[in-house]
Amino acid sequence: MANPATGTTPQATESPEGTEARTSAAALQARLVRRKLVENSITVIVFLGLFAVFGLWLGDRFLNADARLLDVHQSVPILLLGLAVLVTLVPGMFDLSVAGVATLSCFLVVGLTVREGWPFPIVLLIVLGVGVLTGLINGFLVERLRVNSFIATLGTGGVCAGISAVYSGGTFVGPQPAGPQLPSWFGSFAAFSQKAPSWMIALGVLVAGVTMFFGLDRVRPVSWGRNRWLTTKAVLLVVIAAVLVFVFGLADWISAVSWLIFFLLLTALVIWVLLQHTTFGRHLQAIGSNRSAALLAGVKVQRQVMKSFVLGGTLASVSGIALAASQGTAAPDSAASFLLPAFAAAFLSTVVLSDGRFTVPGTIIGGVFVVWVGLALILGGLHPTWVAVVNGVVLVGAVALSTAMRSHR
Structure with missing residues (x-):
């Protein structure tokens, strides 16, 4: 009901018990997400x-x-x-x-x-x-x-x-030696010396990274805002990419x-x-x-x-x-x-x-x-x-x- 003196409608206020319950639920959900990621x-x-x-x-x-x-x-x-x-x-x-x-x-x-x-x-x-x-x-x-x-x-x-x-x-x-042979391309296809184009493998790695970026949304804590979650995902992928490139030598593997x-x-x-x-x-x-x-x-x-x-x-x-x-x-x-x-x-x-x-x-x-x-x-x-x-x-x-x-x- 509007206040006759001010003409405004008072906003409903949440009880301390409700705020505490919501905070506890968010904390529990965050713990479950972290445990799921670890498991x-x-x-x-x-x-x-x-x-x-x-x-x-x-x-x-x-x-x-x-x-x-x-x-x-x-x-x-x-x-x-x-x-x-x-x-x-x-x-x-x-x-x-x-x-x-x-x-x-x-x-x-x-x-x-x-x-x-x-x-x-x-x-x-x-x-x-x-x-x-x-x-x-x-x-x-x-x-x-x-x-x-x-x-x-x-x-x-x-x-x-x-x-x-x-x-x-x-x-x-x-x-x-004197009979029919398997096609030469068939043996070359399985020869380890025959390398696939590096750009194709790099494109696959990029697609995997993008898929992982969007797939992480399934474990996003409910209480986290969109900007906070995007920043967290970006930092995580940058760290993973740095480890793959500088620790494991990703370029050597791709080539x-x-x-x-x-x-x-x-x-x-x-x-x-x-x-x-x-x-x-x-x-x-x-x-x-x-x-x-x-x-x-x-x-x-x-x-x-x-x-x-x-x-x-x-x-x-x-x-x-x-x-x-x-x-x-x-x-x-x-x-x-x-x-x-x-x-x-x-x-x-x-x-x-x-x-x-x-x-x-x-x-x-x-x-x-x-x-x-x-x-x-x-x-x-x-x-x-x-x-x-x-x-x-x-x-x-x-x-x-x-x-x-x-x-x-």
Whole structure:
């Protein structure tokens, strides 16, 4: 009501209790944000601490950009297989067939080209078709016939590995001096000496920085003003950029990226966009969170899960193609040993810059970290046969840590 003497309406005043409650809520929210940032980053901090120890211990044998990128270059088939595993883990399924599909794809790429003399573009289409077909079979078995995903994909993976053994006669398949050869560009594409243009990699780093700048808005404290938050983000990114440039020598890393690594990053970008910014990706995440709720919300669960198996099979075929390019030959069970590190990379994504969800960046970063840890231990004198033990420990540790963090929340 207006004051008769002044003609003004008195402003409502907030009680001290209300002001204190609002301040306490803002402080609590700020603490939760800080705790979330720490929890999401703790795995990266642990790995960076390990790398610092390895650097002090091994010196230039470990702190060498070319050598470490060569490790990543050689591990591209494994990281691609990690992405293949990831797309089915998101909706809560397991695909154990990816290693068999990659092995068969490698044999078909080499064999159909150097043995049968088929045109290479046709060979690539056939190999990708094998991945799609295997994914369709897996999806049909799991979603239509209700076969457990472990059993179904283990069986189809065994069939693919068996077909590759039958086709090769259990021996190596490779080009002969007097016979057809793999295309020269195919081998050059996988050669570490062939570097991707630096400007393309720099552009990718810039895009990643911009994405991170806007992505930080998800953890903005409610009580912070817009200008304060923009200043904080800008300072944080400047500090990160300075560390990358002056401490880790970012320019050296950019100039040493090979075409195969660039292909891996481009594939990861496509899968990230697909899972994070499309209806298909949101449906897969909803299915993984609560299948029944997703079904009640109108999601065509069976169709989307089958699509995820098809995508996983296609990525497994791409991994086999990358393996054929890097080796130039096909060996029996050549991708069998990739299954464990692929799953380790995928599960590490739940604790690498993540709050328990499977993510594409976490898979790539986690997979690279596992590779570097194994190689550092080998440089330090560990026998290479222990690498599988390291991968197993990392896989169990990642799953245990992710489960513990979710239970804590």
